[in-house]
Amino acid sequence: MKFDTPATTNPIDRLEAVGKPFDRIDGRFKTTGTAPYAYERHDVAPNAAYGYVVTSGVAKGRIASIDVAAARAAPGVLGVVTWQNAGKLGQAKTHYARLLGGPEVQHYHQAIGLVVAETFEQARAAAGLVRVDYAREPGRYDLAAQLETAPLVGGDSGEGSASPPVHRTGDFEGAFAAAPVKLDAWYSTPDESHAMLEPHASVAAWDGDSVTVWTSNQMVAWAVRDLSETLLIPAEKIRIVSPFVGGGFGTKLWIRSDALLAALGARMAGRPVKVNLARAQVPNNTTHRPATMQRVRLGAARDGRIAAVAHESWSGNLPGGKPETATDQTRLLYAGANRLTSMRLAALDLPEGNAMRAPGEAPGMMALEVAMDELAEKLGMDPVELRIVNDTQVDPEKPERHYSQRNLVRCLRTGAEKFGWNRRNARPGRTRDGTWLVGMGVAAAFRNNLLTKSAARVRLDGRGVVTVETDMTDIGTGSYTILAQTAAEMMGVAVDQVVVRLGDSRFPVSAGSGGQWGANNSTAGVYAACVKLREAVAGKLGVDAASAVFAGGEVRAGGRNLPLAQAAAGGELVAEDAIEYGELHKKYQQSTFGAHFVEVGVDRFTGETRVRRMLAVCAAGRILNPKSARSQVIGAMTMGVGAALMEHLAVDKRPDYGFFVNHDLAGYEVPVHADIPHQDVIFLDETDPLSSPMKAKGVAELGICGVAAAVANAIYNATGARVREYPITLDKVL
Numbered sequence: 001m002k003f004d005t006p007a008t009t010n011p012i013d014r015l016e017a018v019g020k021p022f023d024r025i026d027g028r029f030k031t032t033g034t035a036p037y038a039y040e041r042h043d044v045a046p047n048a049a050y051g052y053v054v055t056s057g058v059a060k061g062r063i064a065s066i067d068v069a070a071a072r073a074a075p076g077v078l079g080v081v082t083w084q085n086a087g088k089l090g091q092a093k094t095h096y097a098r099l100l101g102g103p104e105v106q107h108y109h110q111a112i113g114l115v116v117a118e119t120f121e122q123a124r125a126a127a128g129l130v131r132v133d134y135a136r137e138p139g140r141y142d143l144a145a146q147l148e149t150a151p152l153v154g155g156d157s158g159e160g161s162a163s164p165p166v167h168r169t170g171d172f173e174g175a176f177a178a179a180p181v182k183l184d185a186w187y188s189t190p191d192e193s194h195a196m197l198e199p200h201a202s203v204a205a206w207d208g209d210s211v212t213v214w215t216s217n218q219m220v221a222w223a224v225r226d227l228s229e230t231l232l233i234p235a236e237k238i239r240i241v242s243p244f245v246g247g248g249f250g251t252k253l254w255i256r257s258d259a260l261l262a263a264l265g266a267r268m269a270g271r272p273v274k275v276n277l278a279r280a281q282v283p284n285n286t287t288h289r290p291a292t293m294q295r296v297r298l299g300a301a302r303d304g305r306i307a308a309v310a311h312e313s314w315s316g317n318l319p320g321g322k323p324e325t326a327t328d329q330t331r332l333l334y335a336g337a338n339r340l341t342s343m344r345l346a347a348l349d350l351p352e353g354n355a356m357r358a359p360g361e362a363p364g365m366m367a368l369e370v371a372m373d374e375l376a377e378k379l380g381m382d383p384v385e386l387r388i389v390n391d392t393q394v395d396p397e398k399p400e401r402h403y404s405q406r407n408l409v410r411c412l413r414t415g416a417e418k419f420g421w422n423r424r425n426a427r428p429g430r431t432r433d434g435t436w437l438v439g440m441g442v443a444a445a446f447r448n449n450l451l452t453k454s455a456a457r458v459r460l461d462g463r464g465v466v467t468v469e470t471d472m473t474d475i476g477t478g479s480y481t482i483l484a485q486t487a488a489e490m491m492g493v494a495v496d497q498v499v500v501r502l503g504d505s506r507f508p509v510s511a512g513s514g515g516q517w518g519a520n521n522s523t524a525g526v527y528a529a530c531v532k533l534r535e536a537v538a539g540k541l542g543v544d545a546a547s548a549v550f551a552g553g554e555v556r557a558g559g560r561n562l563p564l565a566q567a568a569a570g571g572e573l574v575a576e577d578a579i580e581y582g583e584l585h586k587k588y589q590q591s592t593f594g595a596h597f598v599e600v601g602v603d604r605f606t607g608e609t610r611v612r613r614m615l616a617v618c619a620a621g622r623i624l625n626p627k628s629a630r631s632q633v634i635g636a637m638t639m640g641v642g643a644a645l646m647e648h649l650a651v652d653k654r655p656d657y658g659f660f661v662n663h664d665l666a667g668y669e670v671p672v673h674a675d676i677p678h679q680d681v682i683f684l685d686e687t688d689p690l691s692s693p694m695k696a697k698g699v700a701e702l703g704i705c706g707v708a709a710a711v712a713n714a715i716y717n718a719t720g721a722r723v724r725e726y727p728i729t730l731d732k733v734l
C-alpha cells in the first residue's frame, strides 16, 4: 500500500482496540521467566556447546603470536576459532571494526577468538589459557586533543537520515556580530554505554550450508544482511530469529561478535553453539554513544528573537566511522534567519561509536537546551517564553517546507501550567527546603519521526483467530501489543483473538526497532496487510470491503453478516502487504515535540543532586497504547537523568591502553528506582494524518531528548552553578 495522500477516516479511528491501555502481551512471559531469550533456547538446540569469547587485551596493534594449544587440550574443549582457522570472512558495510579481529587489533576487547567446550565453565576456563603476545601501537583516545585537527565529516545518525558536514543558511557571522544579546558556550557529553539488561547473546546451528541464529537483535533484516556480508554466504542461507529482546537502546541494531562467533563455532564443532558476551565484555566489545564537545552560539534581539544560531560538534570514532549527529535538531528546532551547523570527526582508537537511544538529538539537546536557558537569563526572559517566541511552523532552512504537525508551544504551555512553573523563582539559589537548594528547569523535546517501509502478513483461520507475522522485534517497547491492537481494530475482533508472531527472518520485512520508527511504521504495515485481508473476507460475503463493517467477530454489509470463522471455514485466508511512503512525506517535515520539566534539590553542603519531580508533555501523533507509550517515556526520562547526573564511560587514555575502565554495571552507574521518585507524562490529544494511516508517530526517543538539559537547568536554578560538562557530579556543582 502506497501512502501518498493524507489519511482520511479509517477503521483505526474507531479506537475500540487502538488507543487503549492494554497490558503488554509479552509482559507475563517476561516477568514469569517464560519468554525464551536467545541464550535460553534449549528447546531448539538441546545439544548446544558453549562458546566463550577471547578478547584483545590491547587497544591497538597486532597479535605477534597466539598459542591456543593449552586451551585446546583443556577438559571438554571442542575447538578454538581464531582468524587463522575461521576461513575467509568479509566485513559488513555497517561495521567499522571487524567482529573477529586478528592479526590486526582495532580496539580493546575486540573479539580475537572463541573457545568452544561442552560446558560454559570449561569454555571460560580454557579461554584463560589462550596465550597472546601483542605488538602494541600507541592509539588516540582523547577527543579534546584533536579539536583543532578533526576534519569536517557528514553523518547519518547511524540509522539512515543523512546530515551534511556543514550547513549554512543566511550569514551567521554577520548576524551574530550584530546581535545585541549573545551567548557563546562550550559543552561536553561523555562516552555512554547502553547498559541494557540482556547482554548480547546468540545460538547458532547449521543445517548443511544454511545457518539459523537465534539472537537478541532489533533489526532482523539488517542482521541477515550483515551476517551474509561477513560469512560470505547468500542471505537465503541465513535465518535470524529474535522474538524476545531484553533491551537494546541501539546496541542491538547490528549483529555483534556473539552472532558471528556462534556461527563460526557451530561450523567448526559440527553442532549448535551458544555464545553470550559477558557483561564486562559488552562496553568495549560492542558499541557506545560517543563523547561530544559542542560549541553553541546564539545571537538574539532584545525581545528574544534569535537572529543567529551556530552549533558545532566534535566527536570521535574508529577510522571509517561516522560522527555523532549532535547538531541535527538545531537545524530544525527554532526560528532564525542565519544559521550554521557543522560536525567534525576525530579518529580515535576506542571501540566503535554508534547509535544509542536518540543518537544525535539526545546529546545535541544536552547542549542546545542549556544554551537556550543561558540565553534566557541574559535576556531576562522566562525560558519557557524564549522557546515560544522562537517557535516556527516551517523548516527554518527551507521555509516552503511545513511541519506536518508541530505543537511544541502547546507542550510548553501545558507543562508550565501542570508543573507549577509560576512558582519558580528566576533568581538562582533563592528556594530552600531545609538543607536542600531547590530549583526548576525546562527544556524542549525534539526528535524526528522517520517513515520507512514495513511489511506484514495476516492470516485468518477457521476459529476466527487472526495471526500477524512480521519480522518486527519487541525490545521491551510493546510491539506485540500494539500490533495485536491494530489487527483487532482492522478485523473487528477482540485483542485476545489475535496472535502476533515476531522476530523471524522468514516473516515479511518490517521497519524493525530503531530510531523510534518501529511503532508507527510496523502498525501501518499490519494495517496494509489487514486491508487486503478485509477484501478477502468481504469477497466471501460477495460484497465490497469498502462498504463492509468489521465488528464483533463478523463482517456485515447490506443487511447480511458472516462470522469471520465461517469466512475462513473453507481454508485459511492469508494476506500480505507493506506500507510504503511516496512523495507526500517528503513535502513535510515530520518531527515529534515535547517539553520536559524537572525539579531538583541540591544539598547545600555536599552538592549532591536529587531529582524531586519530572513531567514530560509529548506531542507525538496518535498514541497507540497510552500504557506502553508512557512506559517508554518514563524509561527515557530515567535514562535522561542518568545522562545528566551519572552515566560516564571513563576512558583510560594512556597510550598503550585506551579502553572504558568502568565496563560493568558495578562501575557504570545508571539511575535506580530510588533516584526517580516522581514522574508524570501527558500526551497531547493529536493525530497526524500525514504520518501514516495510523496517524501515529514515534515517542520512545522523544522521551530522552532534552531531559538532561532540564536537569542541568534545574541545578542552575537551584544553585547558580552552571555546569556544562556532563555528567553533573557533585564535585562540579560545589
Ligand code: MOS
Pocket: 159, 218, 248, 249, 250, 251, 253, 355, 356, 357, 358, 359, 513, 514, 515, 516
Ligand atoms: Mo535506537 S538508538 O534507535 O535503537
